[in-house]
Amino acid sequence: MTKKIMIVDDDPAITRYLETLFKDNGFDTCIADDGKQAMDVFLEQQPDLITLDLEMPEEWGPRFFRKISKKGYTTPVIVISGLSGRTHSIPKAEAFFAKPFKPEEVLAKVKAVLGV
Amino acid sequence: MTNKLLVVDDEDGIREVLRITLTDAGYEVFTAENGFTGLDMVKTHKPDIVLTDIRMPGMDGMALLKSVKQLFPDIEVIMITGYGDANLAIDSLKTGAVDFISKPVNQDVLDIALKRANDRILTREKLADHTRNLEILVAEKTRKLAESEKRYIQLFNESPAYITILDERFRIVESNNRFKDQFGDDPGMYCFQVQQQRTIPCDTCPVKETFADGLSHTAEMDVTLKDGHIRRFFIQTSAIPDDSGRISHVMEMCTDITVIHDLQDHLAALGLHISSISHGIKGMLTGLDGGDYLIRSGLEQKDFHKISNGWDIIREKIAMIRQMVLDILFHSKNRTPDMQPVSVFDFIQELLTTMDPRIQKAGIDLILDIPGPSTDFEVMMDKTMLFGACLAILENAVDACISVKADRKNLEIQVQVVETPRQVVFKIRDNGKGLDKRYRQKIFSLFYSDKGNKGTGLGLFVARRSVQQHQGEIHVDSEPGKFTEFTIAIPKKTSDI
Numbered sequence: 001m002t003k004k005i006m007i008v009d010d011d012p013a014i015t016r017y018l019e020t021l022f023k024d025n026g027f028d029t030c031i032a033d034d035g036k037q038a039m040d041v042f043l044e045q046q047p048d049l050i051t052l053d054l055e056m057p058e059e060w061g062p063r064f065f066r067k068i069s070k071k072g073y074t075t076p077v078i079v080i081s082g083l084s085g086r087t088h089s090i091p092k093a094e095a096f097f098a099k100p101f102k103p104e105e106v107l108a109k110v111k112a113v114l115g116v
Numbered sequence: 117m118t119n120k121l122l123v124v125d126d127e128d129g130i131r132e133v134l135r136i137t138l139t140d141a142g143y144e145v146f147t148a149e150n151g152f153t154g155l156d157m158v159k160t161h162k163p164d165i166v167l168t169d170i171r172m173p174g175m176d177g178m179a180l181l182k183s184v185k186q187l188f189p190d191i192e193v194i195m196i197t198g199y200g201d202a203n204l205a206i207d208s209l210k211t212g213a214v215d216f217i218s219k220p221v222n223q224d225v226l227d228i229a230l231k232r233a234n235d236r237i238l239t240r241e242k243l244a245d246h247t248r249n250l251e252i253l254v255a256e257k258t259r260k261l262a263e264s265e266k267r268y269i270q271l272f273n274e275s276p277a278y279i280t281i282l283d284e285r286f287r288i289v290e291s292n293n294r295f296k297d298q299f300g301d302d303p304g305m306y307c308f309q310v311q312q313q314r315t316i317p318c319d320t321c322p323v324k325e326t327f328a329d330g331l332s333h334t335a336e337m338d339v340t341l342k343d344g345h346i347r348r349f350f351i352q353t354s355a356i357p358d359d360s361g362r363i364s365h366v367m368e369m370c371t372d373i374t375v376i377h378d379l380q381d382h383l384a385a386l387g388l389h390i391s392s393i394s395h396g397i398k399g400m401l402t403g404l405d406g407g408d409y410l411i412r413s414g415l416e417q418k419d420f421h422k423i424s425n426g427w428d429i430i431r432e433k434i435a436m437i438r439q440m441v442l443d444i445l446f447h448s449k450n451r452t453p454d455m456q457p458v459s460v461f462d463f464i465q466e467l468l469t470t471m472d473p474r475i476q477k478a479g480i481d482l483i484l485d486i487p488g489p490s491t492d493f494e495v496m497m498d499k500t501m502l503f504g505a506c507l508a509i510l511e512n513a514v515d516a517c518i519s520v521k522a523d524r525k526n527l528e529i530q531v532q533v534v535e536t537p538r539q540v541v542f543k544i545r546d547n548g549k550g551l552d553k554r555y556r557q558k559i560f561s562l563f564y565s566d567k568g569n570k571g572t573g574l575g576l577f578v579a580r581r582s583v584q585q586h587q588g589e590i591h592v593d594s595e596p597g598k599f600t601e602f603t604i605a606i607p608k609k610t611s612d613i
Contacts, residue, residue, distance in 0.1 A: 011399055013429040017406025020422065024413055055395075082398030100401040103409060 003114045004028040006047035008038045010056040035059030054081040076113045120163040122146045124154035126172045151175025165233045169196045185212040192233035278370040298341045311339040326353040326366045348377040403433040453498035453585050461492040471510050480517050481528040495540045501582040508575030509544045509602045516548025545601040551594040
């Protein structure tokens with residue numbers, strides 16, 4: 001069954017980039033523009049993995065992660081952010097990538113986490 | 117020691133004996149045989165002591181005593197009395213004689229009388245000296261006090277700071293020349309009225325705190341000089357207690373730190389350039405990578421739509437990088453405004469022409485309330501500076517509308533220009549997403565952006581700077597989910613920027 005990745009980032013250029021990258025490599029995707037919208041998309045789409053930006057206008061990434069953790073979800077998260085302190089933001093994250101990232105590295109990590 | 121002495125007696129023998137005795141005692145002795153001659157000699161020789169017989173023909177001793185004391189009160193007179201002159205002797209003491217001796221003259225008694233006369237002369241001289249010294253001392257102290265008062269007034273007035281003395285109602289009871297020059301000297305002025313154009317005291321007032329606890333407090337505030345210039349002041353206060361120890365007044369000393377403040381802005385900007393801009397650039401570079409990936413993927417898959425999407429991203433990111441670089445260059449340069457008369461109509465037209473493609477593409481209605489060619493007027497401005505400021509606000513308005521495009525119809529941006537006798541006011545209002553209070557407070561801060569990866573946080577910071585350099589004001593009003601309105605007011609005529 002095709003794995004689904006949820007992309008959370010407020011920059012449409014980056015969501016389109018990741019969407020194309022993942023789709024080109026055989027994944028399904030869904031998109032949320034900020035942490036607030038992310039909860040609705042997450043509950044509706046039930047993704048297998050999340051790529052999460054940290055700094056967003058309405059609600060920051062770490063808060064969204066706390067909310068889904070409280071609800072008992074253990075969906076793996078990969079942080080992709082330009083913030084220098086990204087490695088301290090979500091201790092339980094599978095990986096941290098700095099913007100601008102190398103697509104092959106992100107892809108390799110996604111595949112490893114999802115076991116495909 | 118006195119040295120001149122006059123002996124007045126009508127008896128030759130006594131005169132001669134006294135002359136010899138007293139000359140021997142070291143006096144320069146003059147003699148006279150009656151009162152009239154004696155008085156003449158007093159006038160001529162001005163003796164220190166006069167020894168006179170009471171009973172003499174013509175002018176007697178009492179008459180001579182009275183005349184001498186009237187003319188020369190400092191000359192001491194010793195009366196020589198014969199038998200039965202006790203009452204006269206007492207009268208003579210009352211009239212001012214220093215002593216009296218009886219005939220025949222006893223040497224010891226004479227010595228005592230002379231000593232008494234000499235002591236009195238000496239005491240008087242000492243007193244005179246003391247009084248003279250005291251007068252000199254008082255004159256010297258008075259001169260020093262006057263000098264010191266003059267010096268303190270000079271220091272108070274010529275101080276490079278602005279100094280005021282305030283009462284409990286924040287009324288200025290005293291101020292130095294520098295303060296008067298810049299804020300005026302009307303009696304009964306309140307500091308908040310003069311420096312802040314307020315009708316009530318400021319919320320964070322160091323003077324109020326000093327009245328409350330007697331300690332020195334500091335604050336930084338923007339103040340408006342009487343010529344309208346806005347300056348940044350560092351304020352220090354200290355309590356002035358009255359005789360009972362109660363704080364009756366507070367001294368406020370203000371230092372103009374506008375230059376330092378501007379420098380701080382620049383230094384802060386420099387520091388933040390390194391850390392914060394890099395964050396924005398990372399986002400833009402990732403976007404460029406994305407555009408590149410989409411184009412390559414589209415080329416491989418022969419998907420024209422993907423290629424077009426990729427190219428759109430690259431164009432958008434290139435435009436953002438260009439704007440960011442221009443903003444940084446603009447900000448990093450300490451540019452003096454180049455003031456020229458500019459037609460308001462032309463200015464708005466140019467602004468709208470630049471923004472029109474974006475406004476049209478986003479489907480936003482543009483509502484204009486601006487002067488037409490017939491009602492046009494000119495304003496002194498640095499067109500490049502103010503154009504950039506208005507453009508940044510207009511771009512924000514478009515972004516705010518686009519962000520709610522999915523949920524709202526009838527998106528509109530209103531541009532209004534109002535002319536007042538002294539100012540021209542530009543208003544740009546959108547009915548986009550609006551700003552909540554925390555954003556409104558930070559919106560003009562350096563590198564603050566509520567647009568996430570889309571904003572650099574420089575546009576409105578630079579806009580405010582440009583407006584301030586025109587001695588103007590910029591304000592924002594907004595209601596989340598409803599509207600945002602920016603107001604820029606600049607003086608029609610600006611001078612000595």
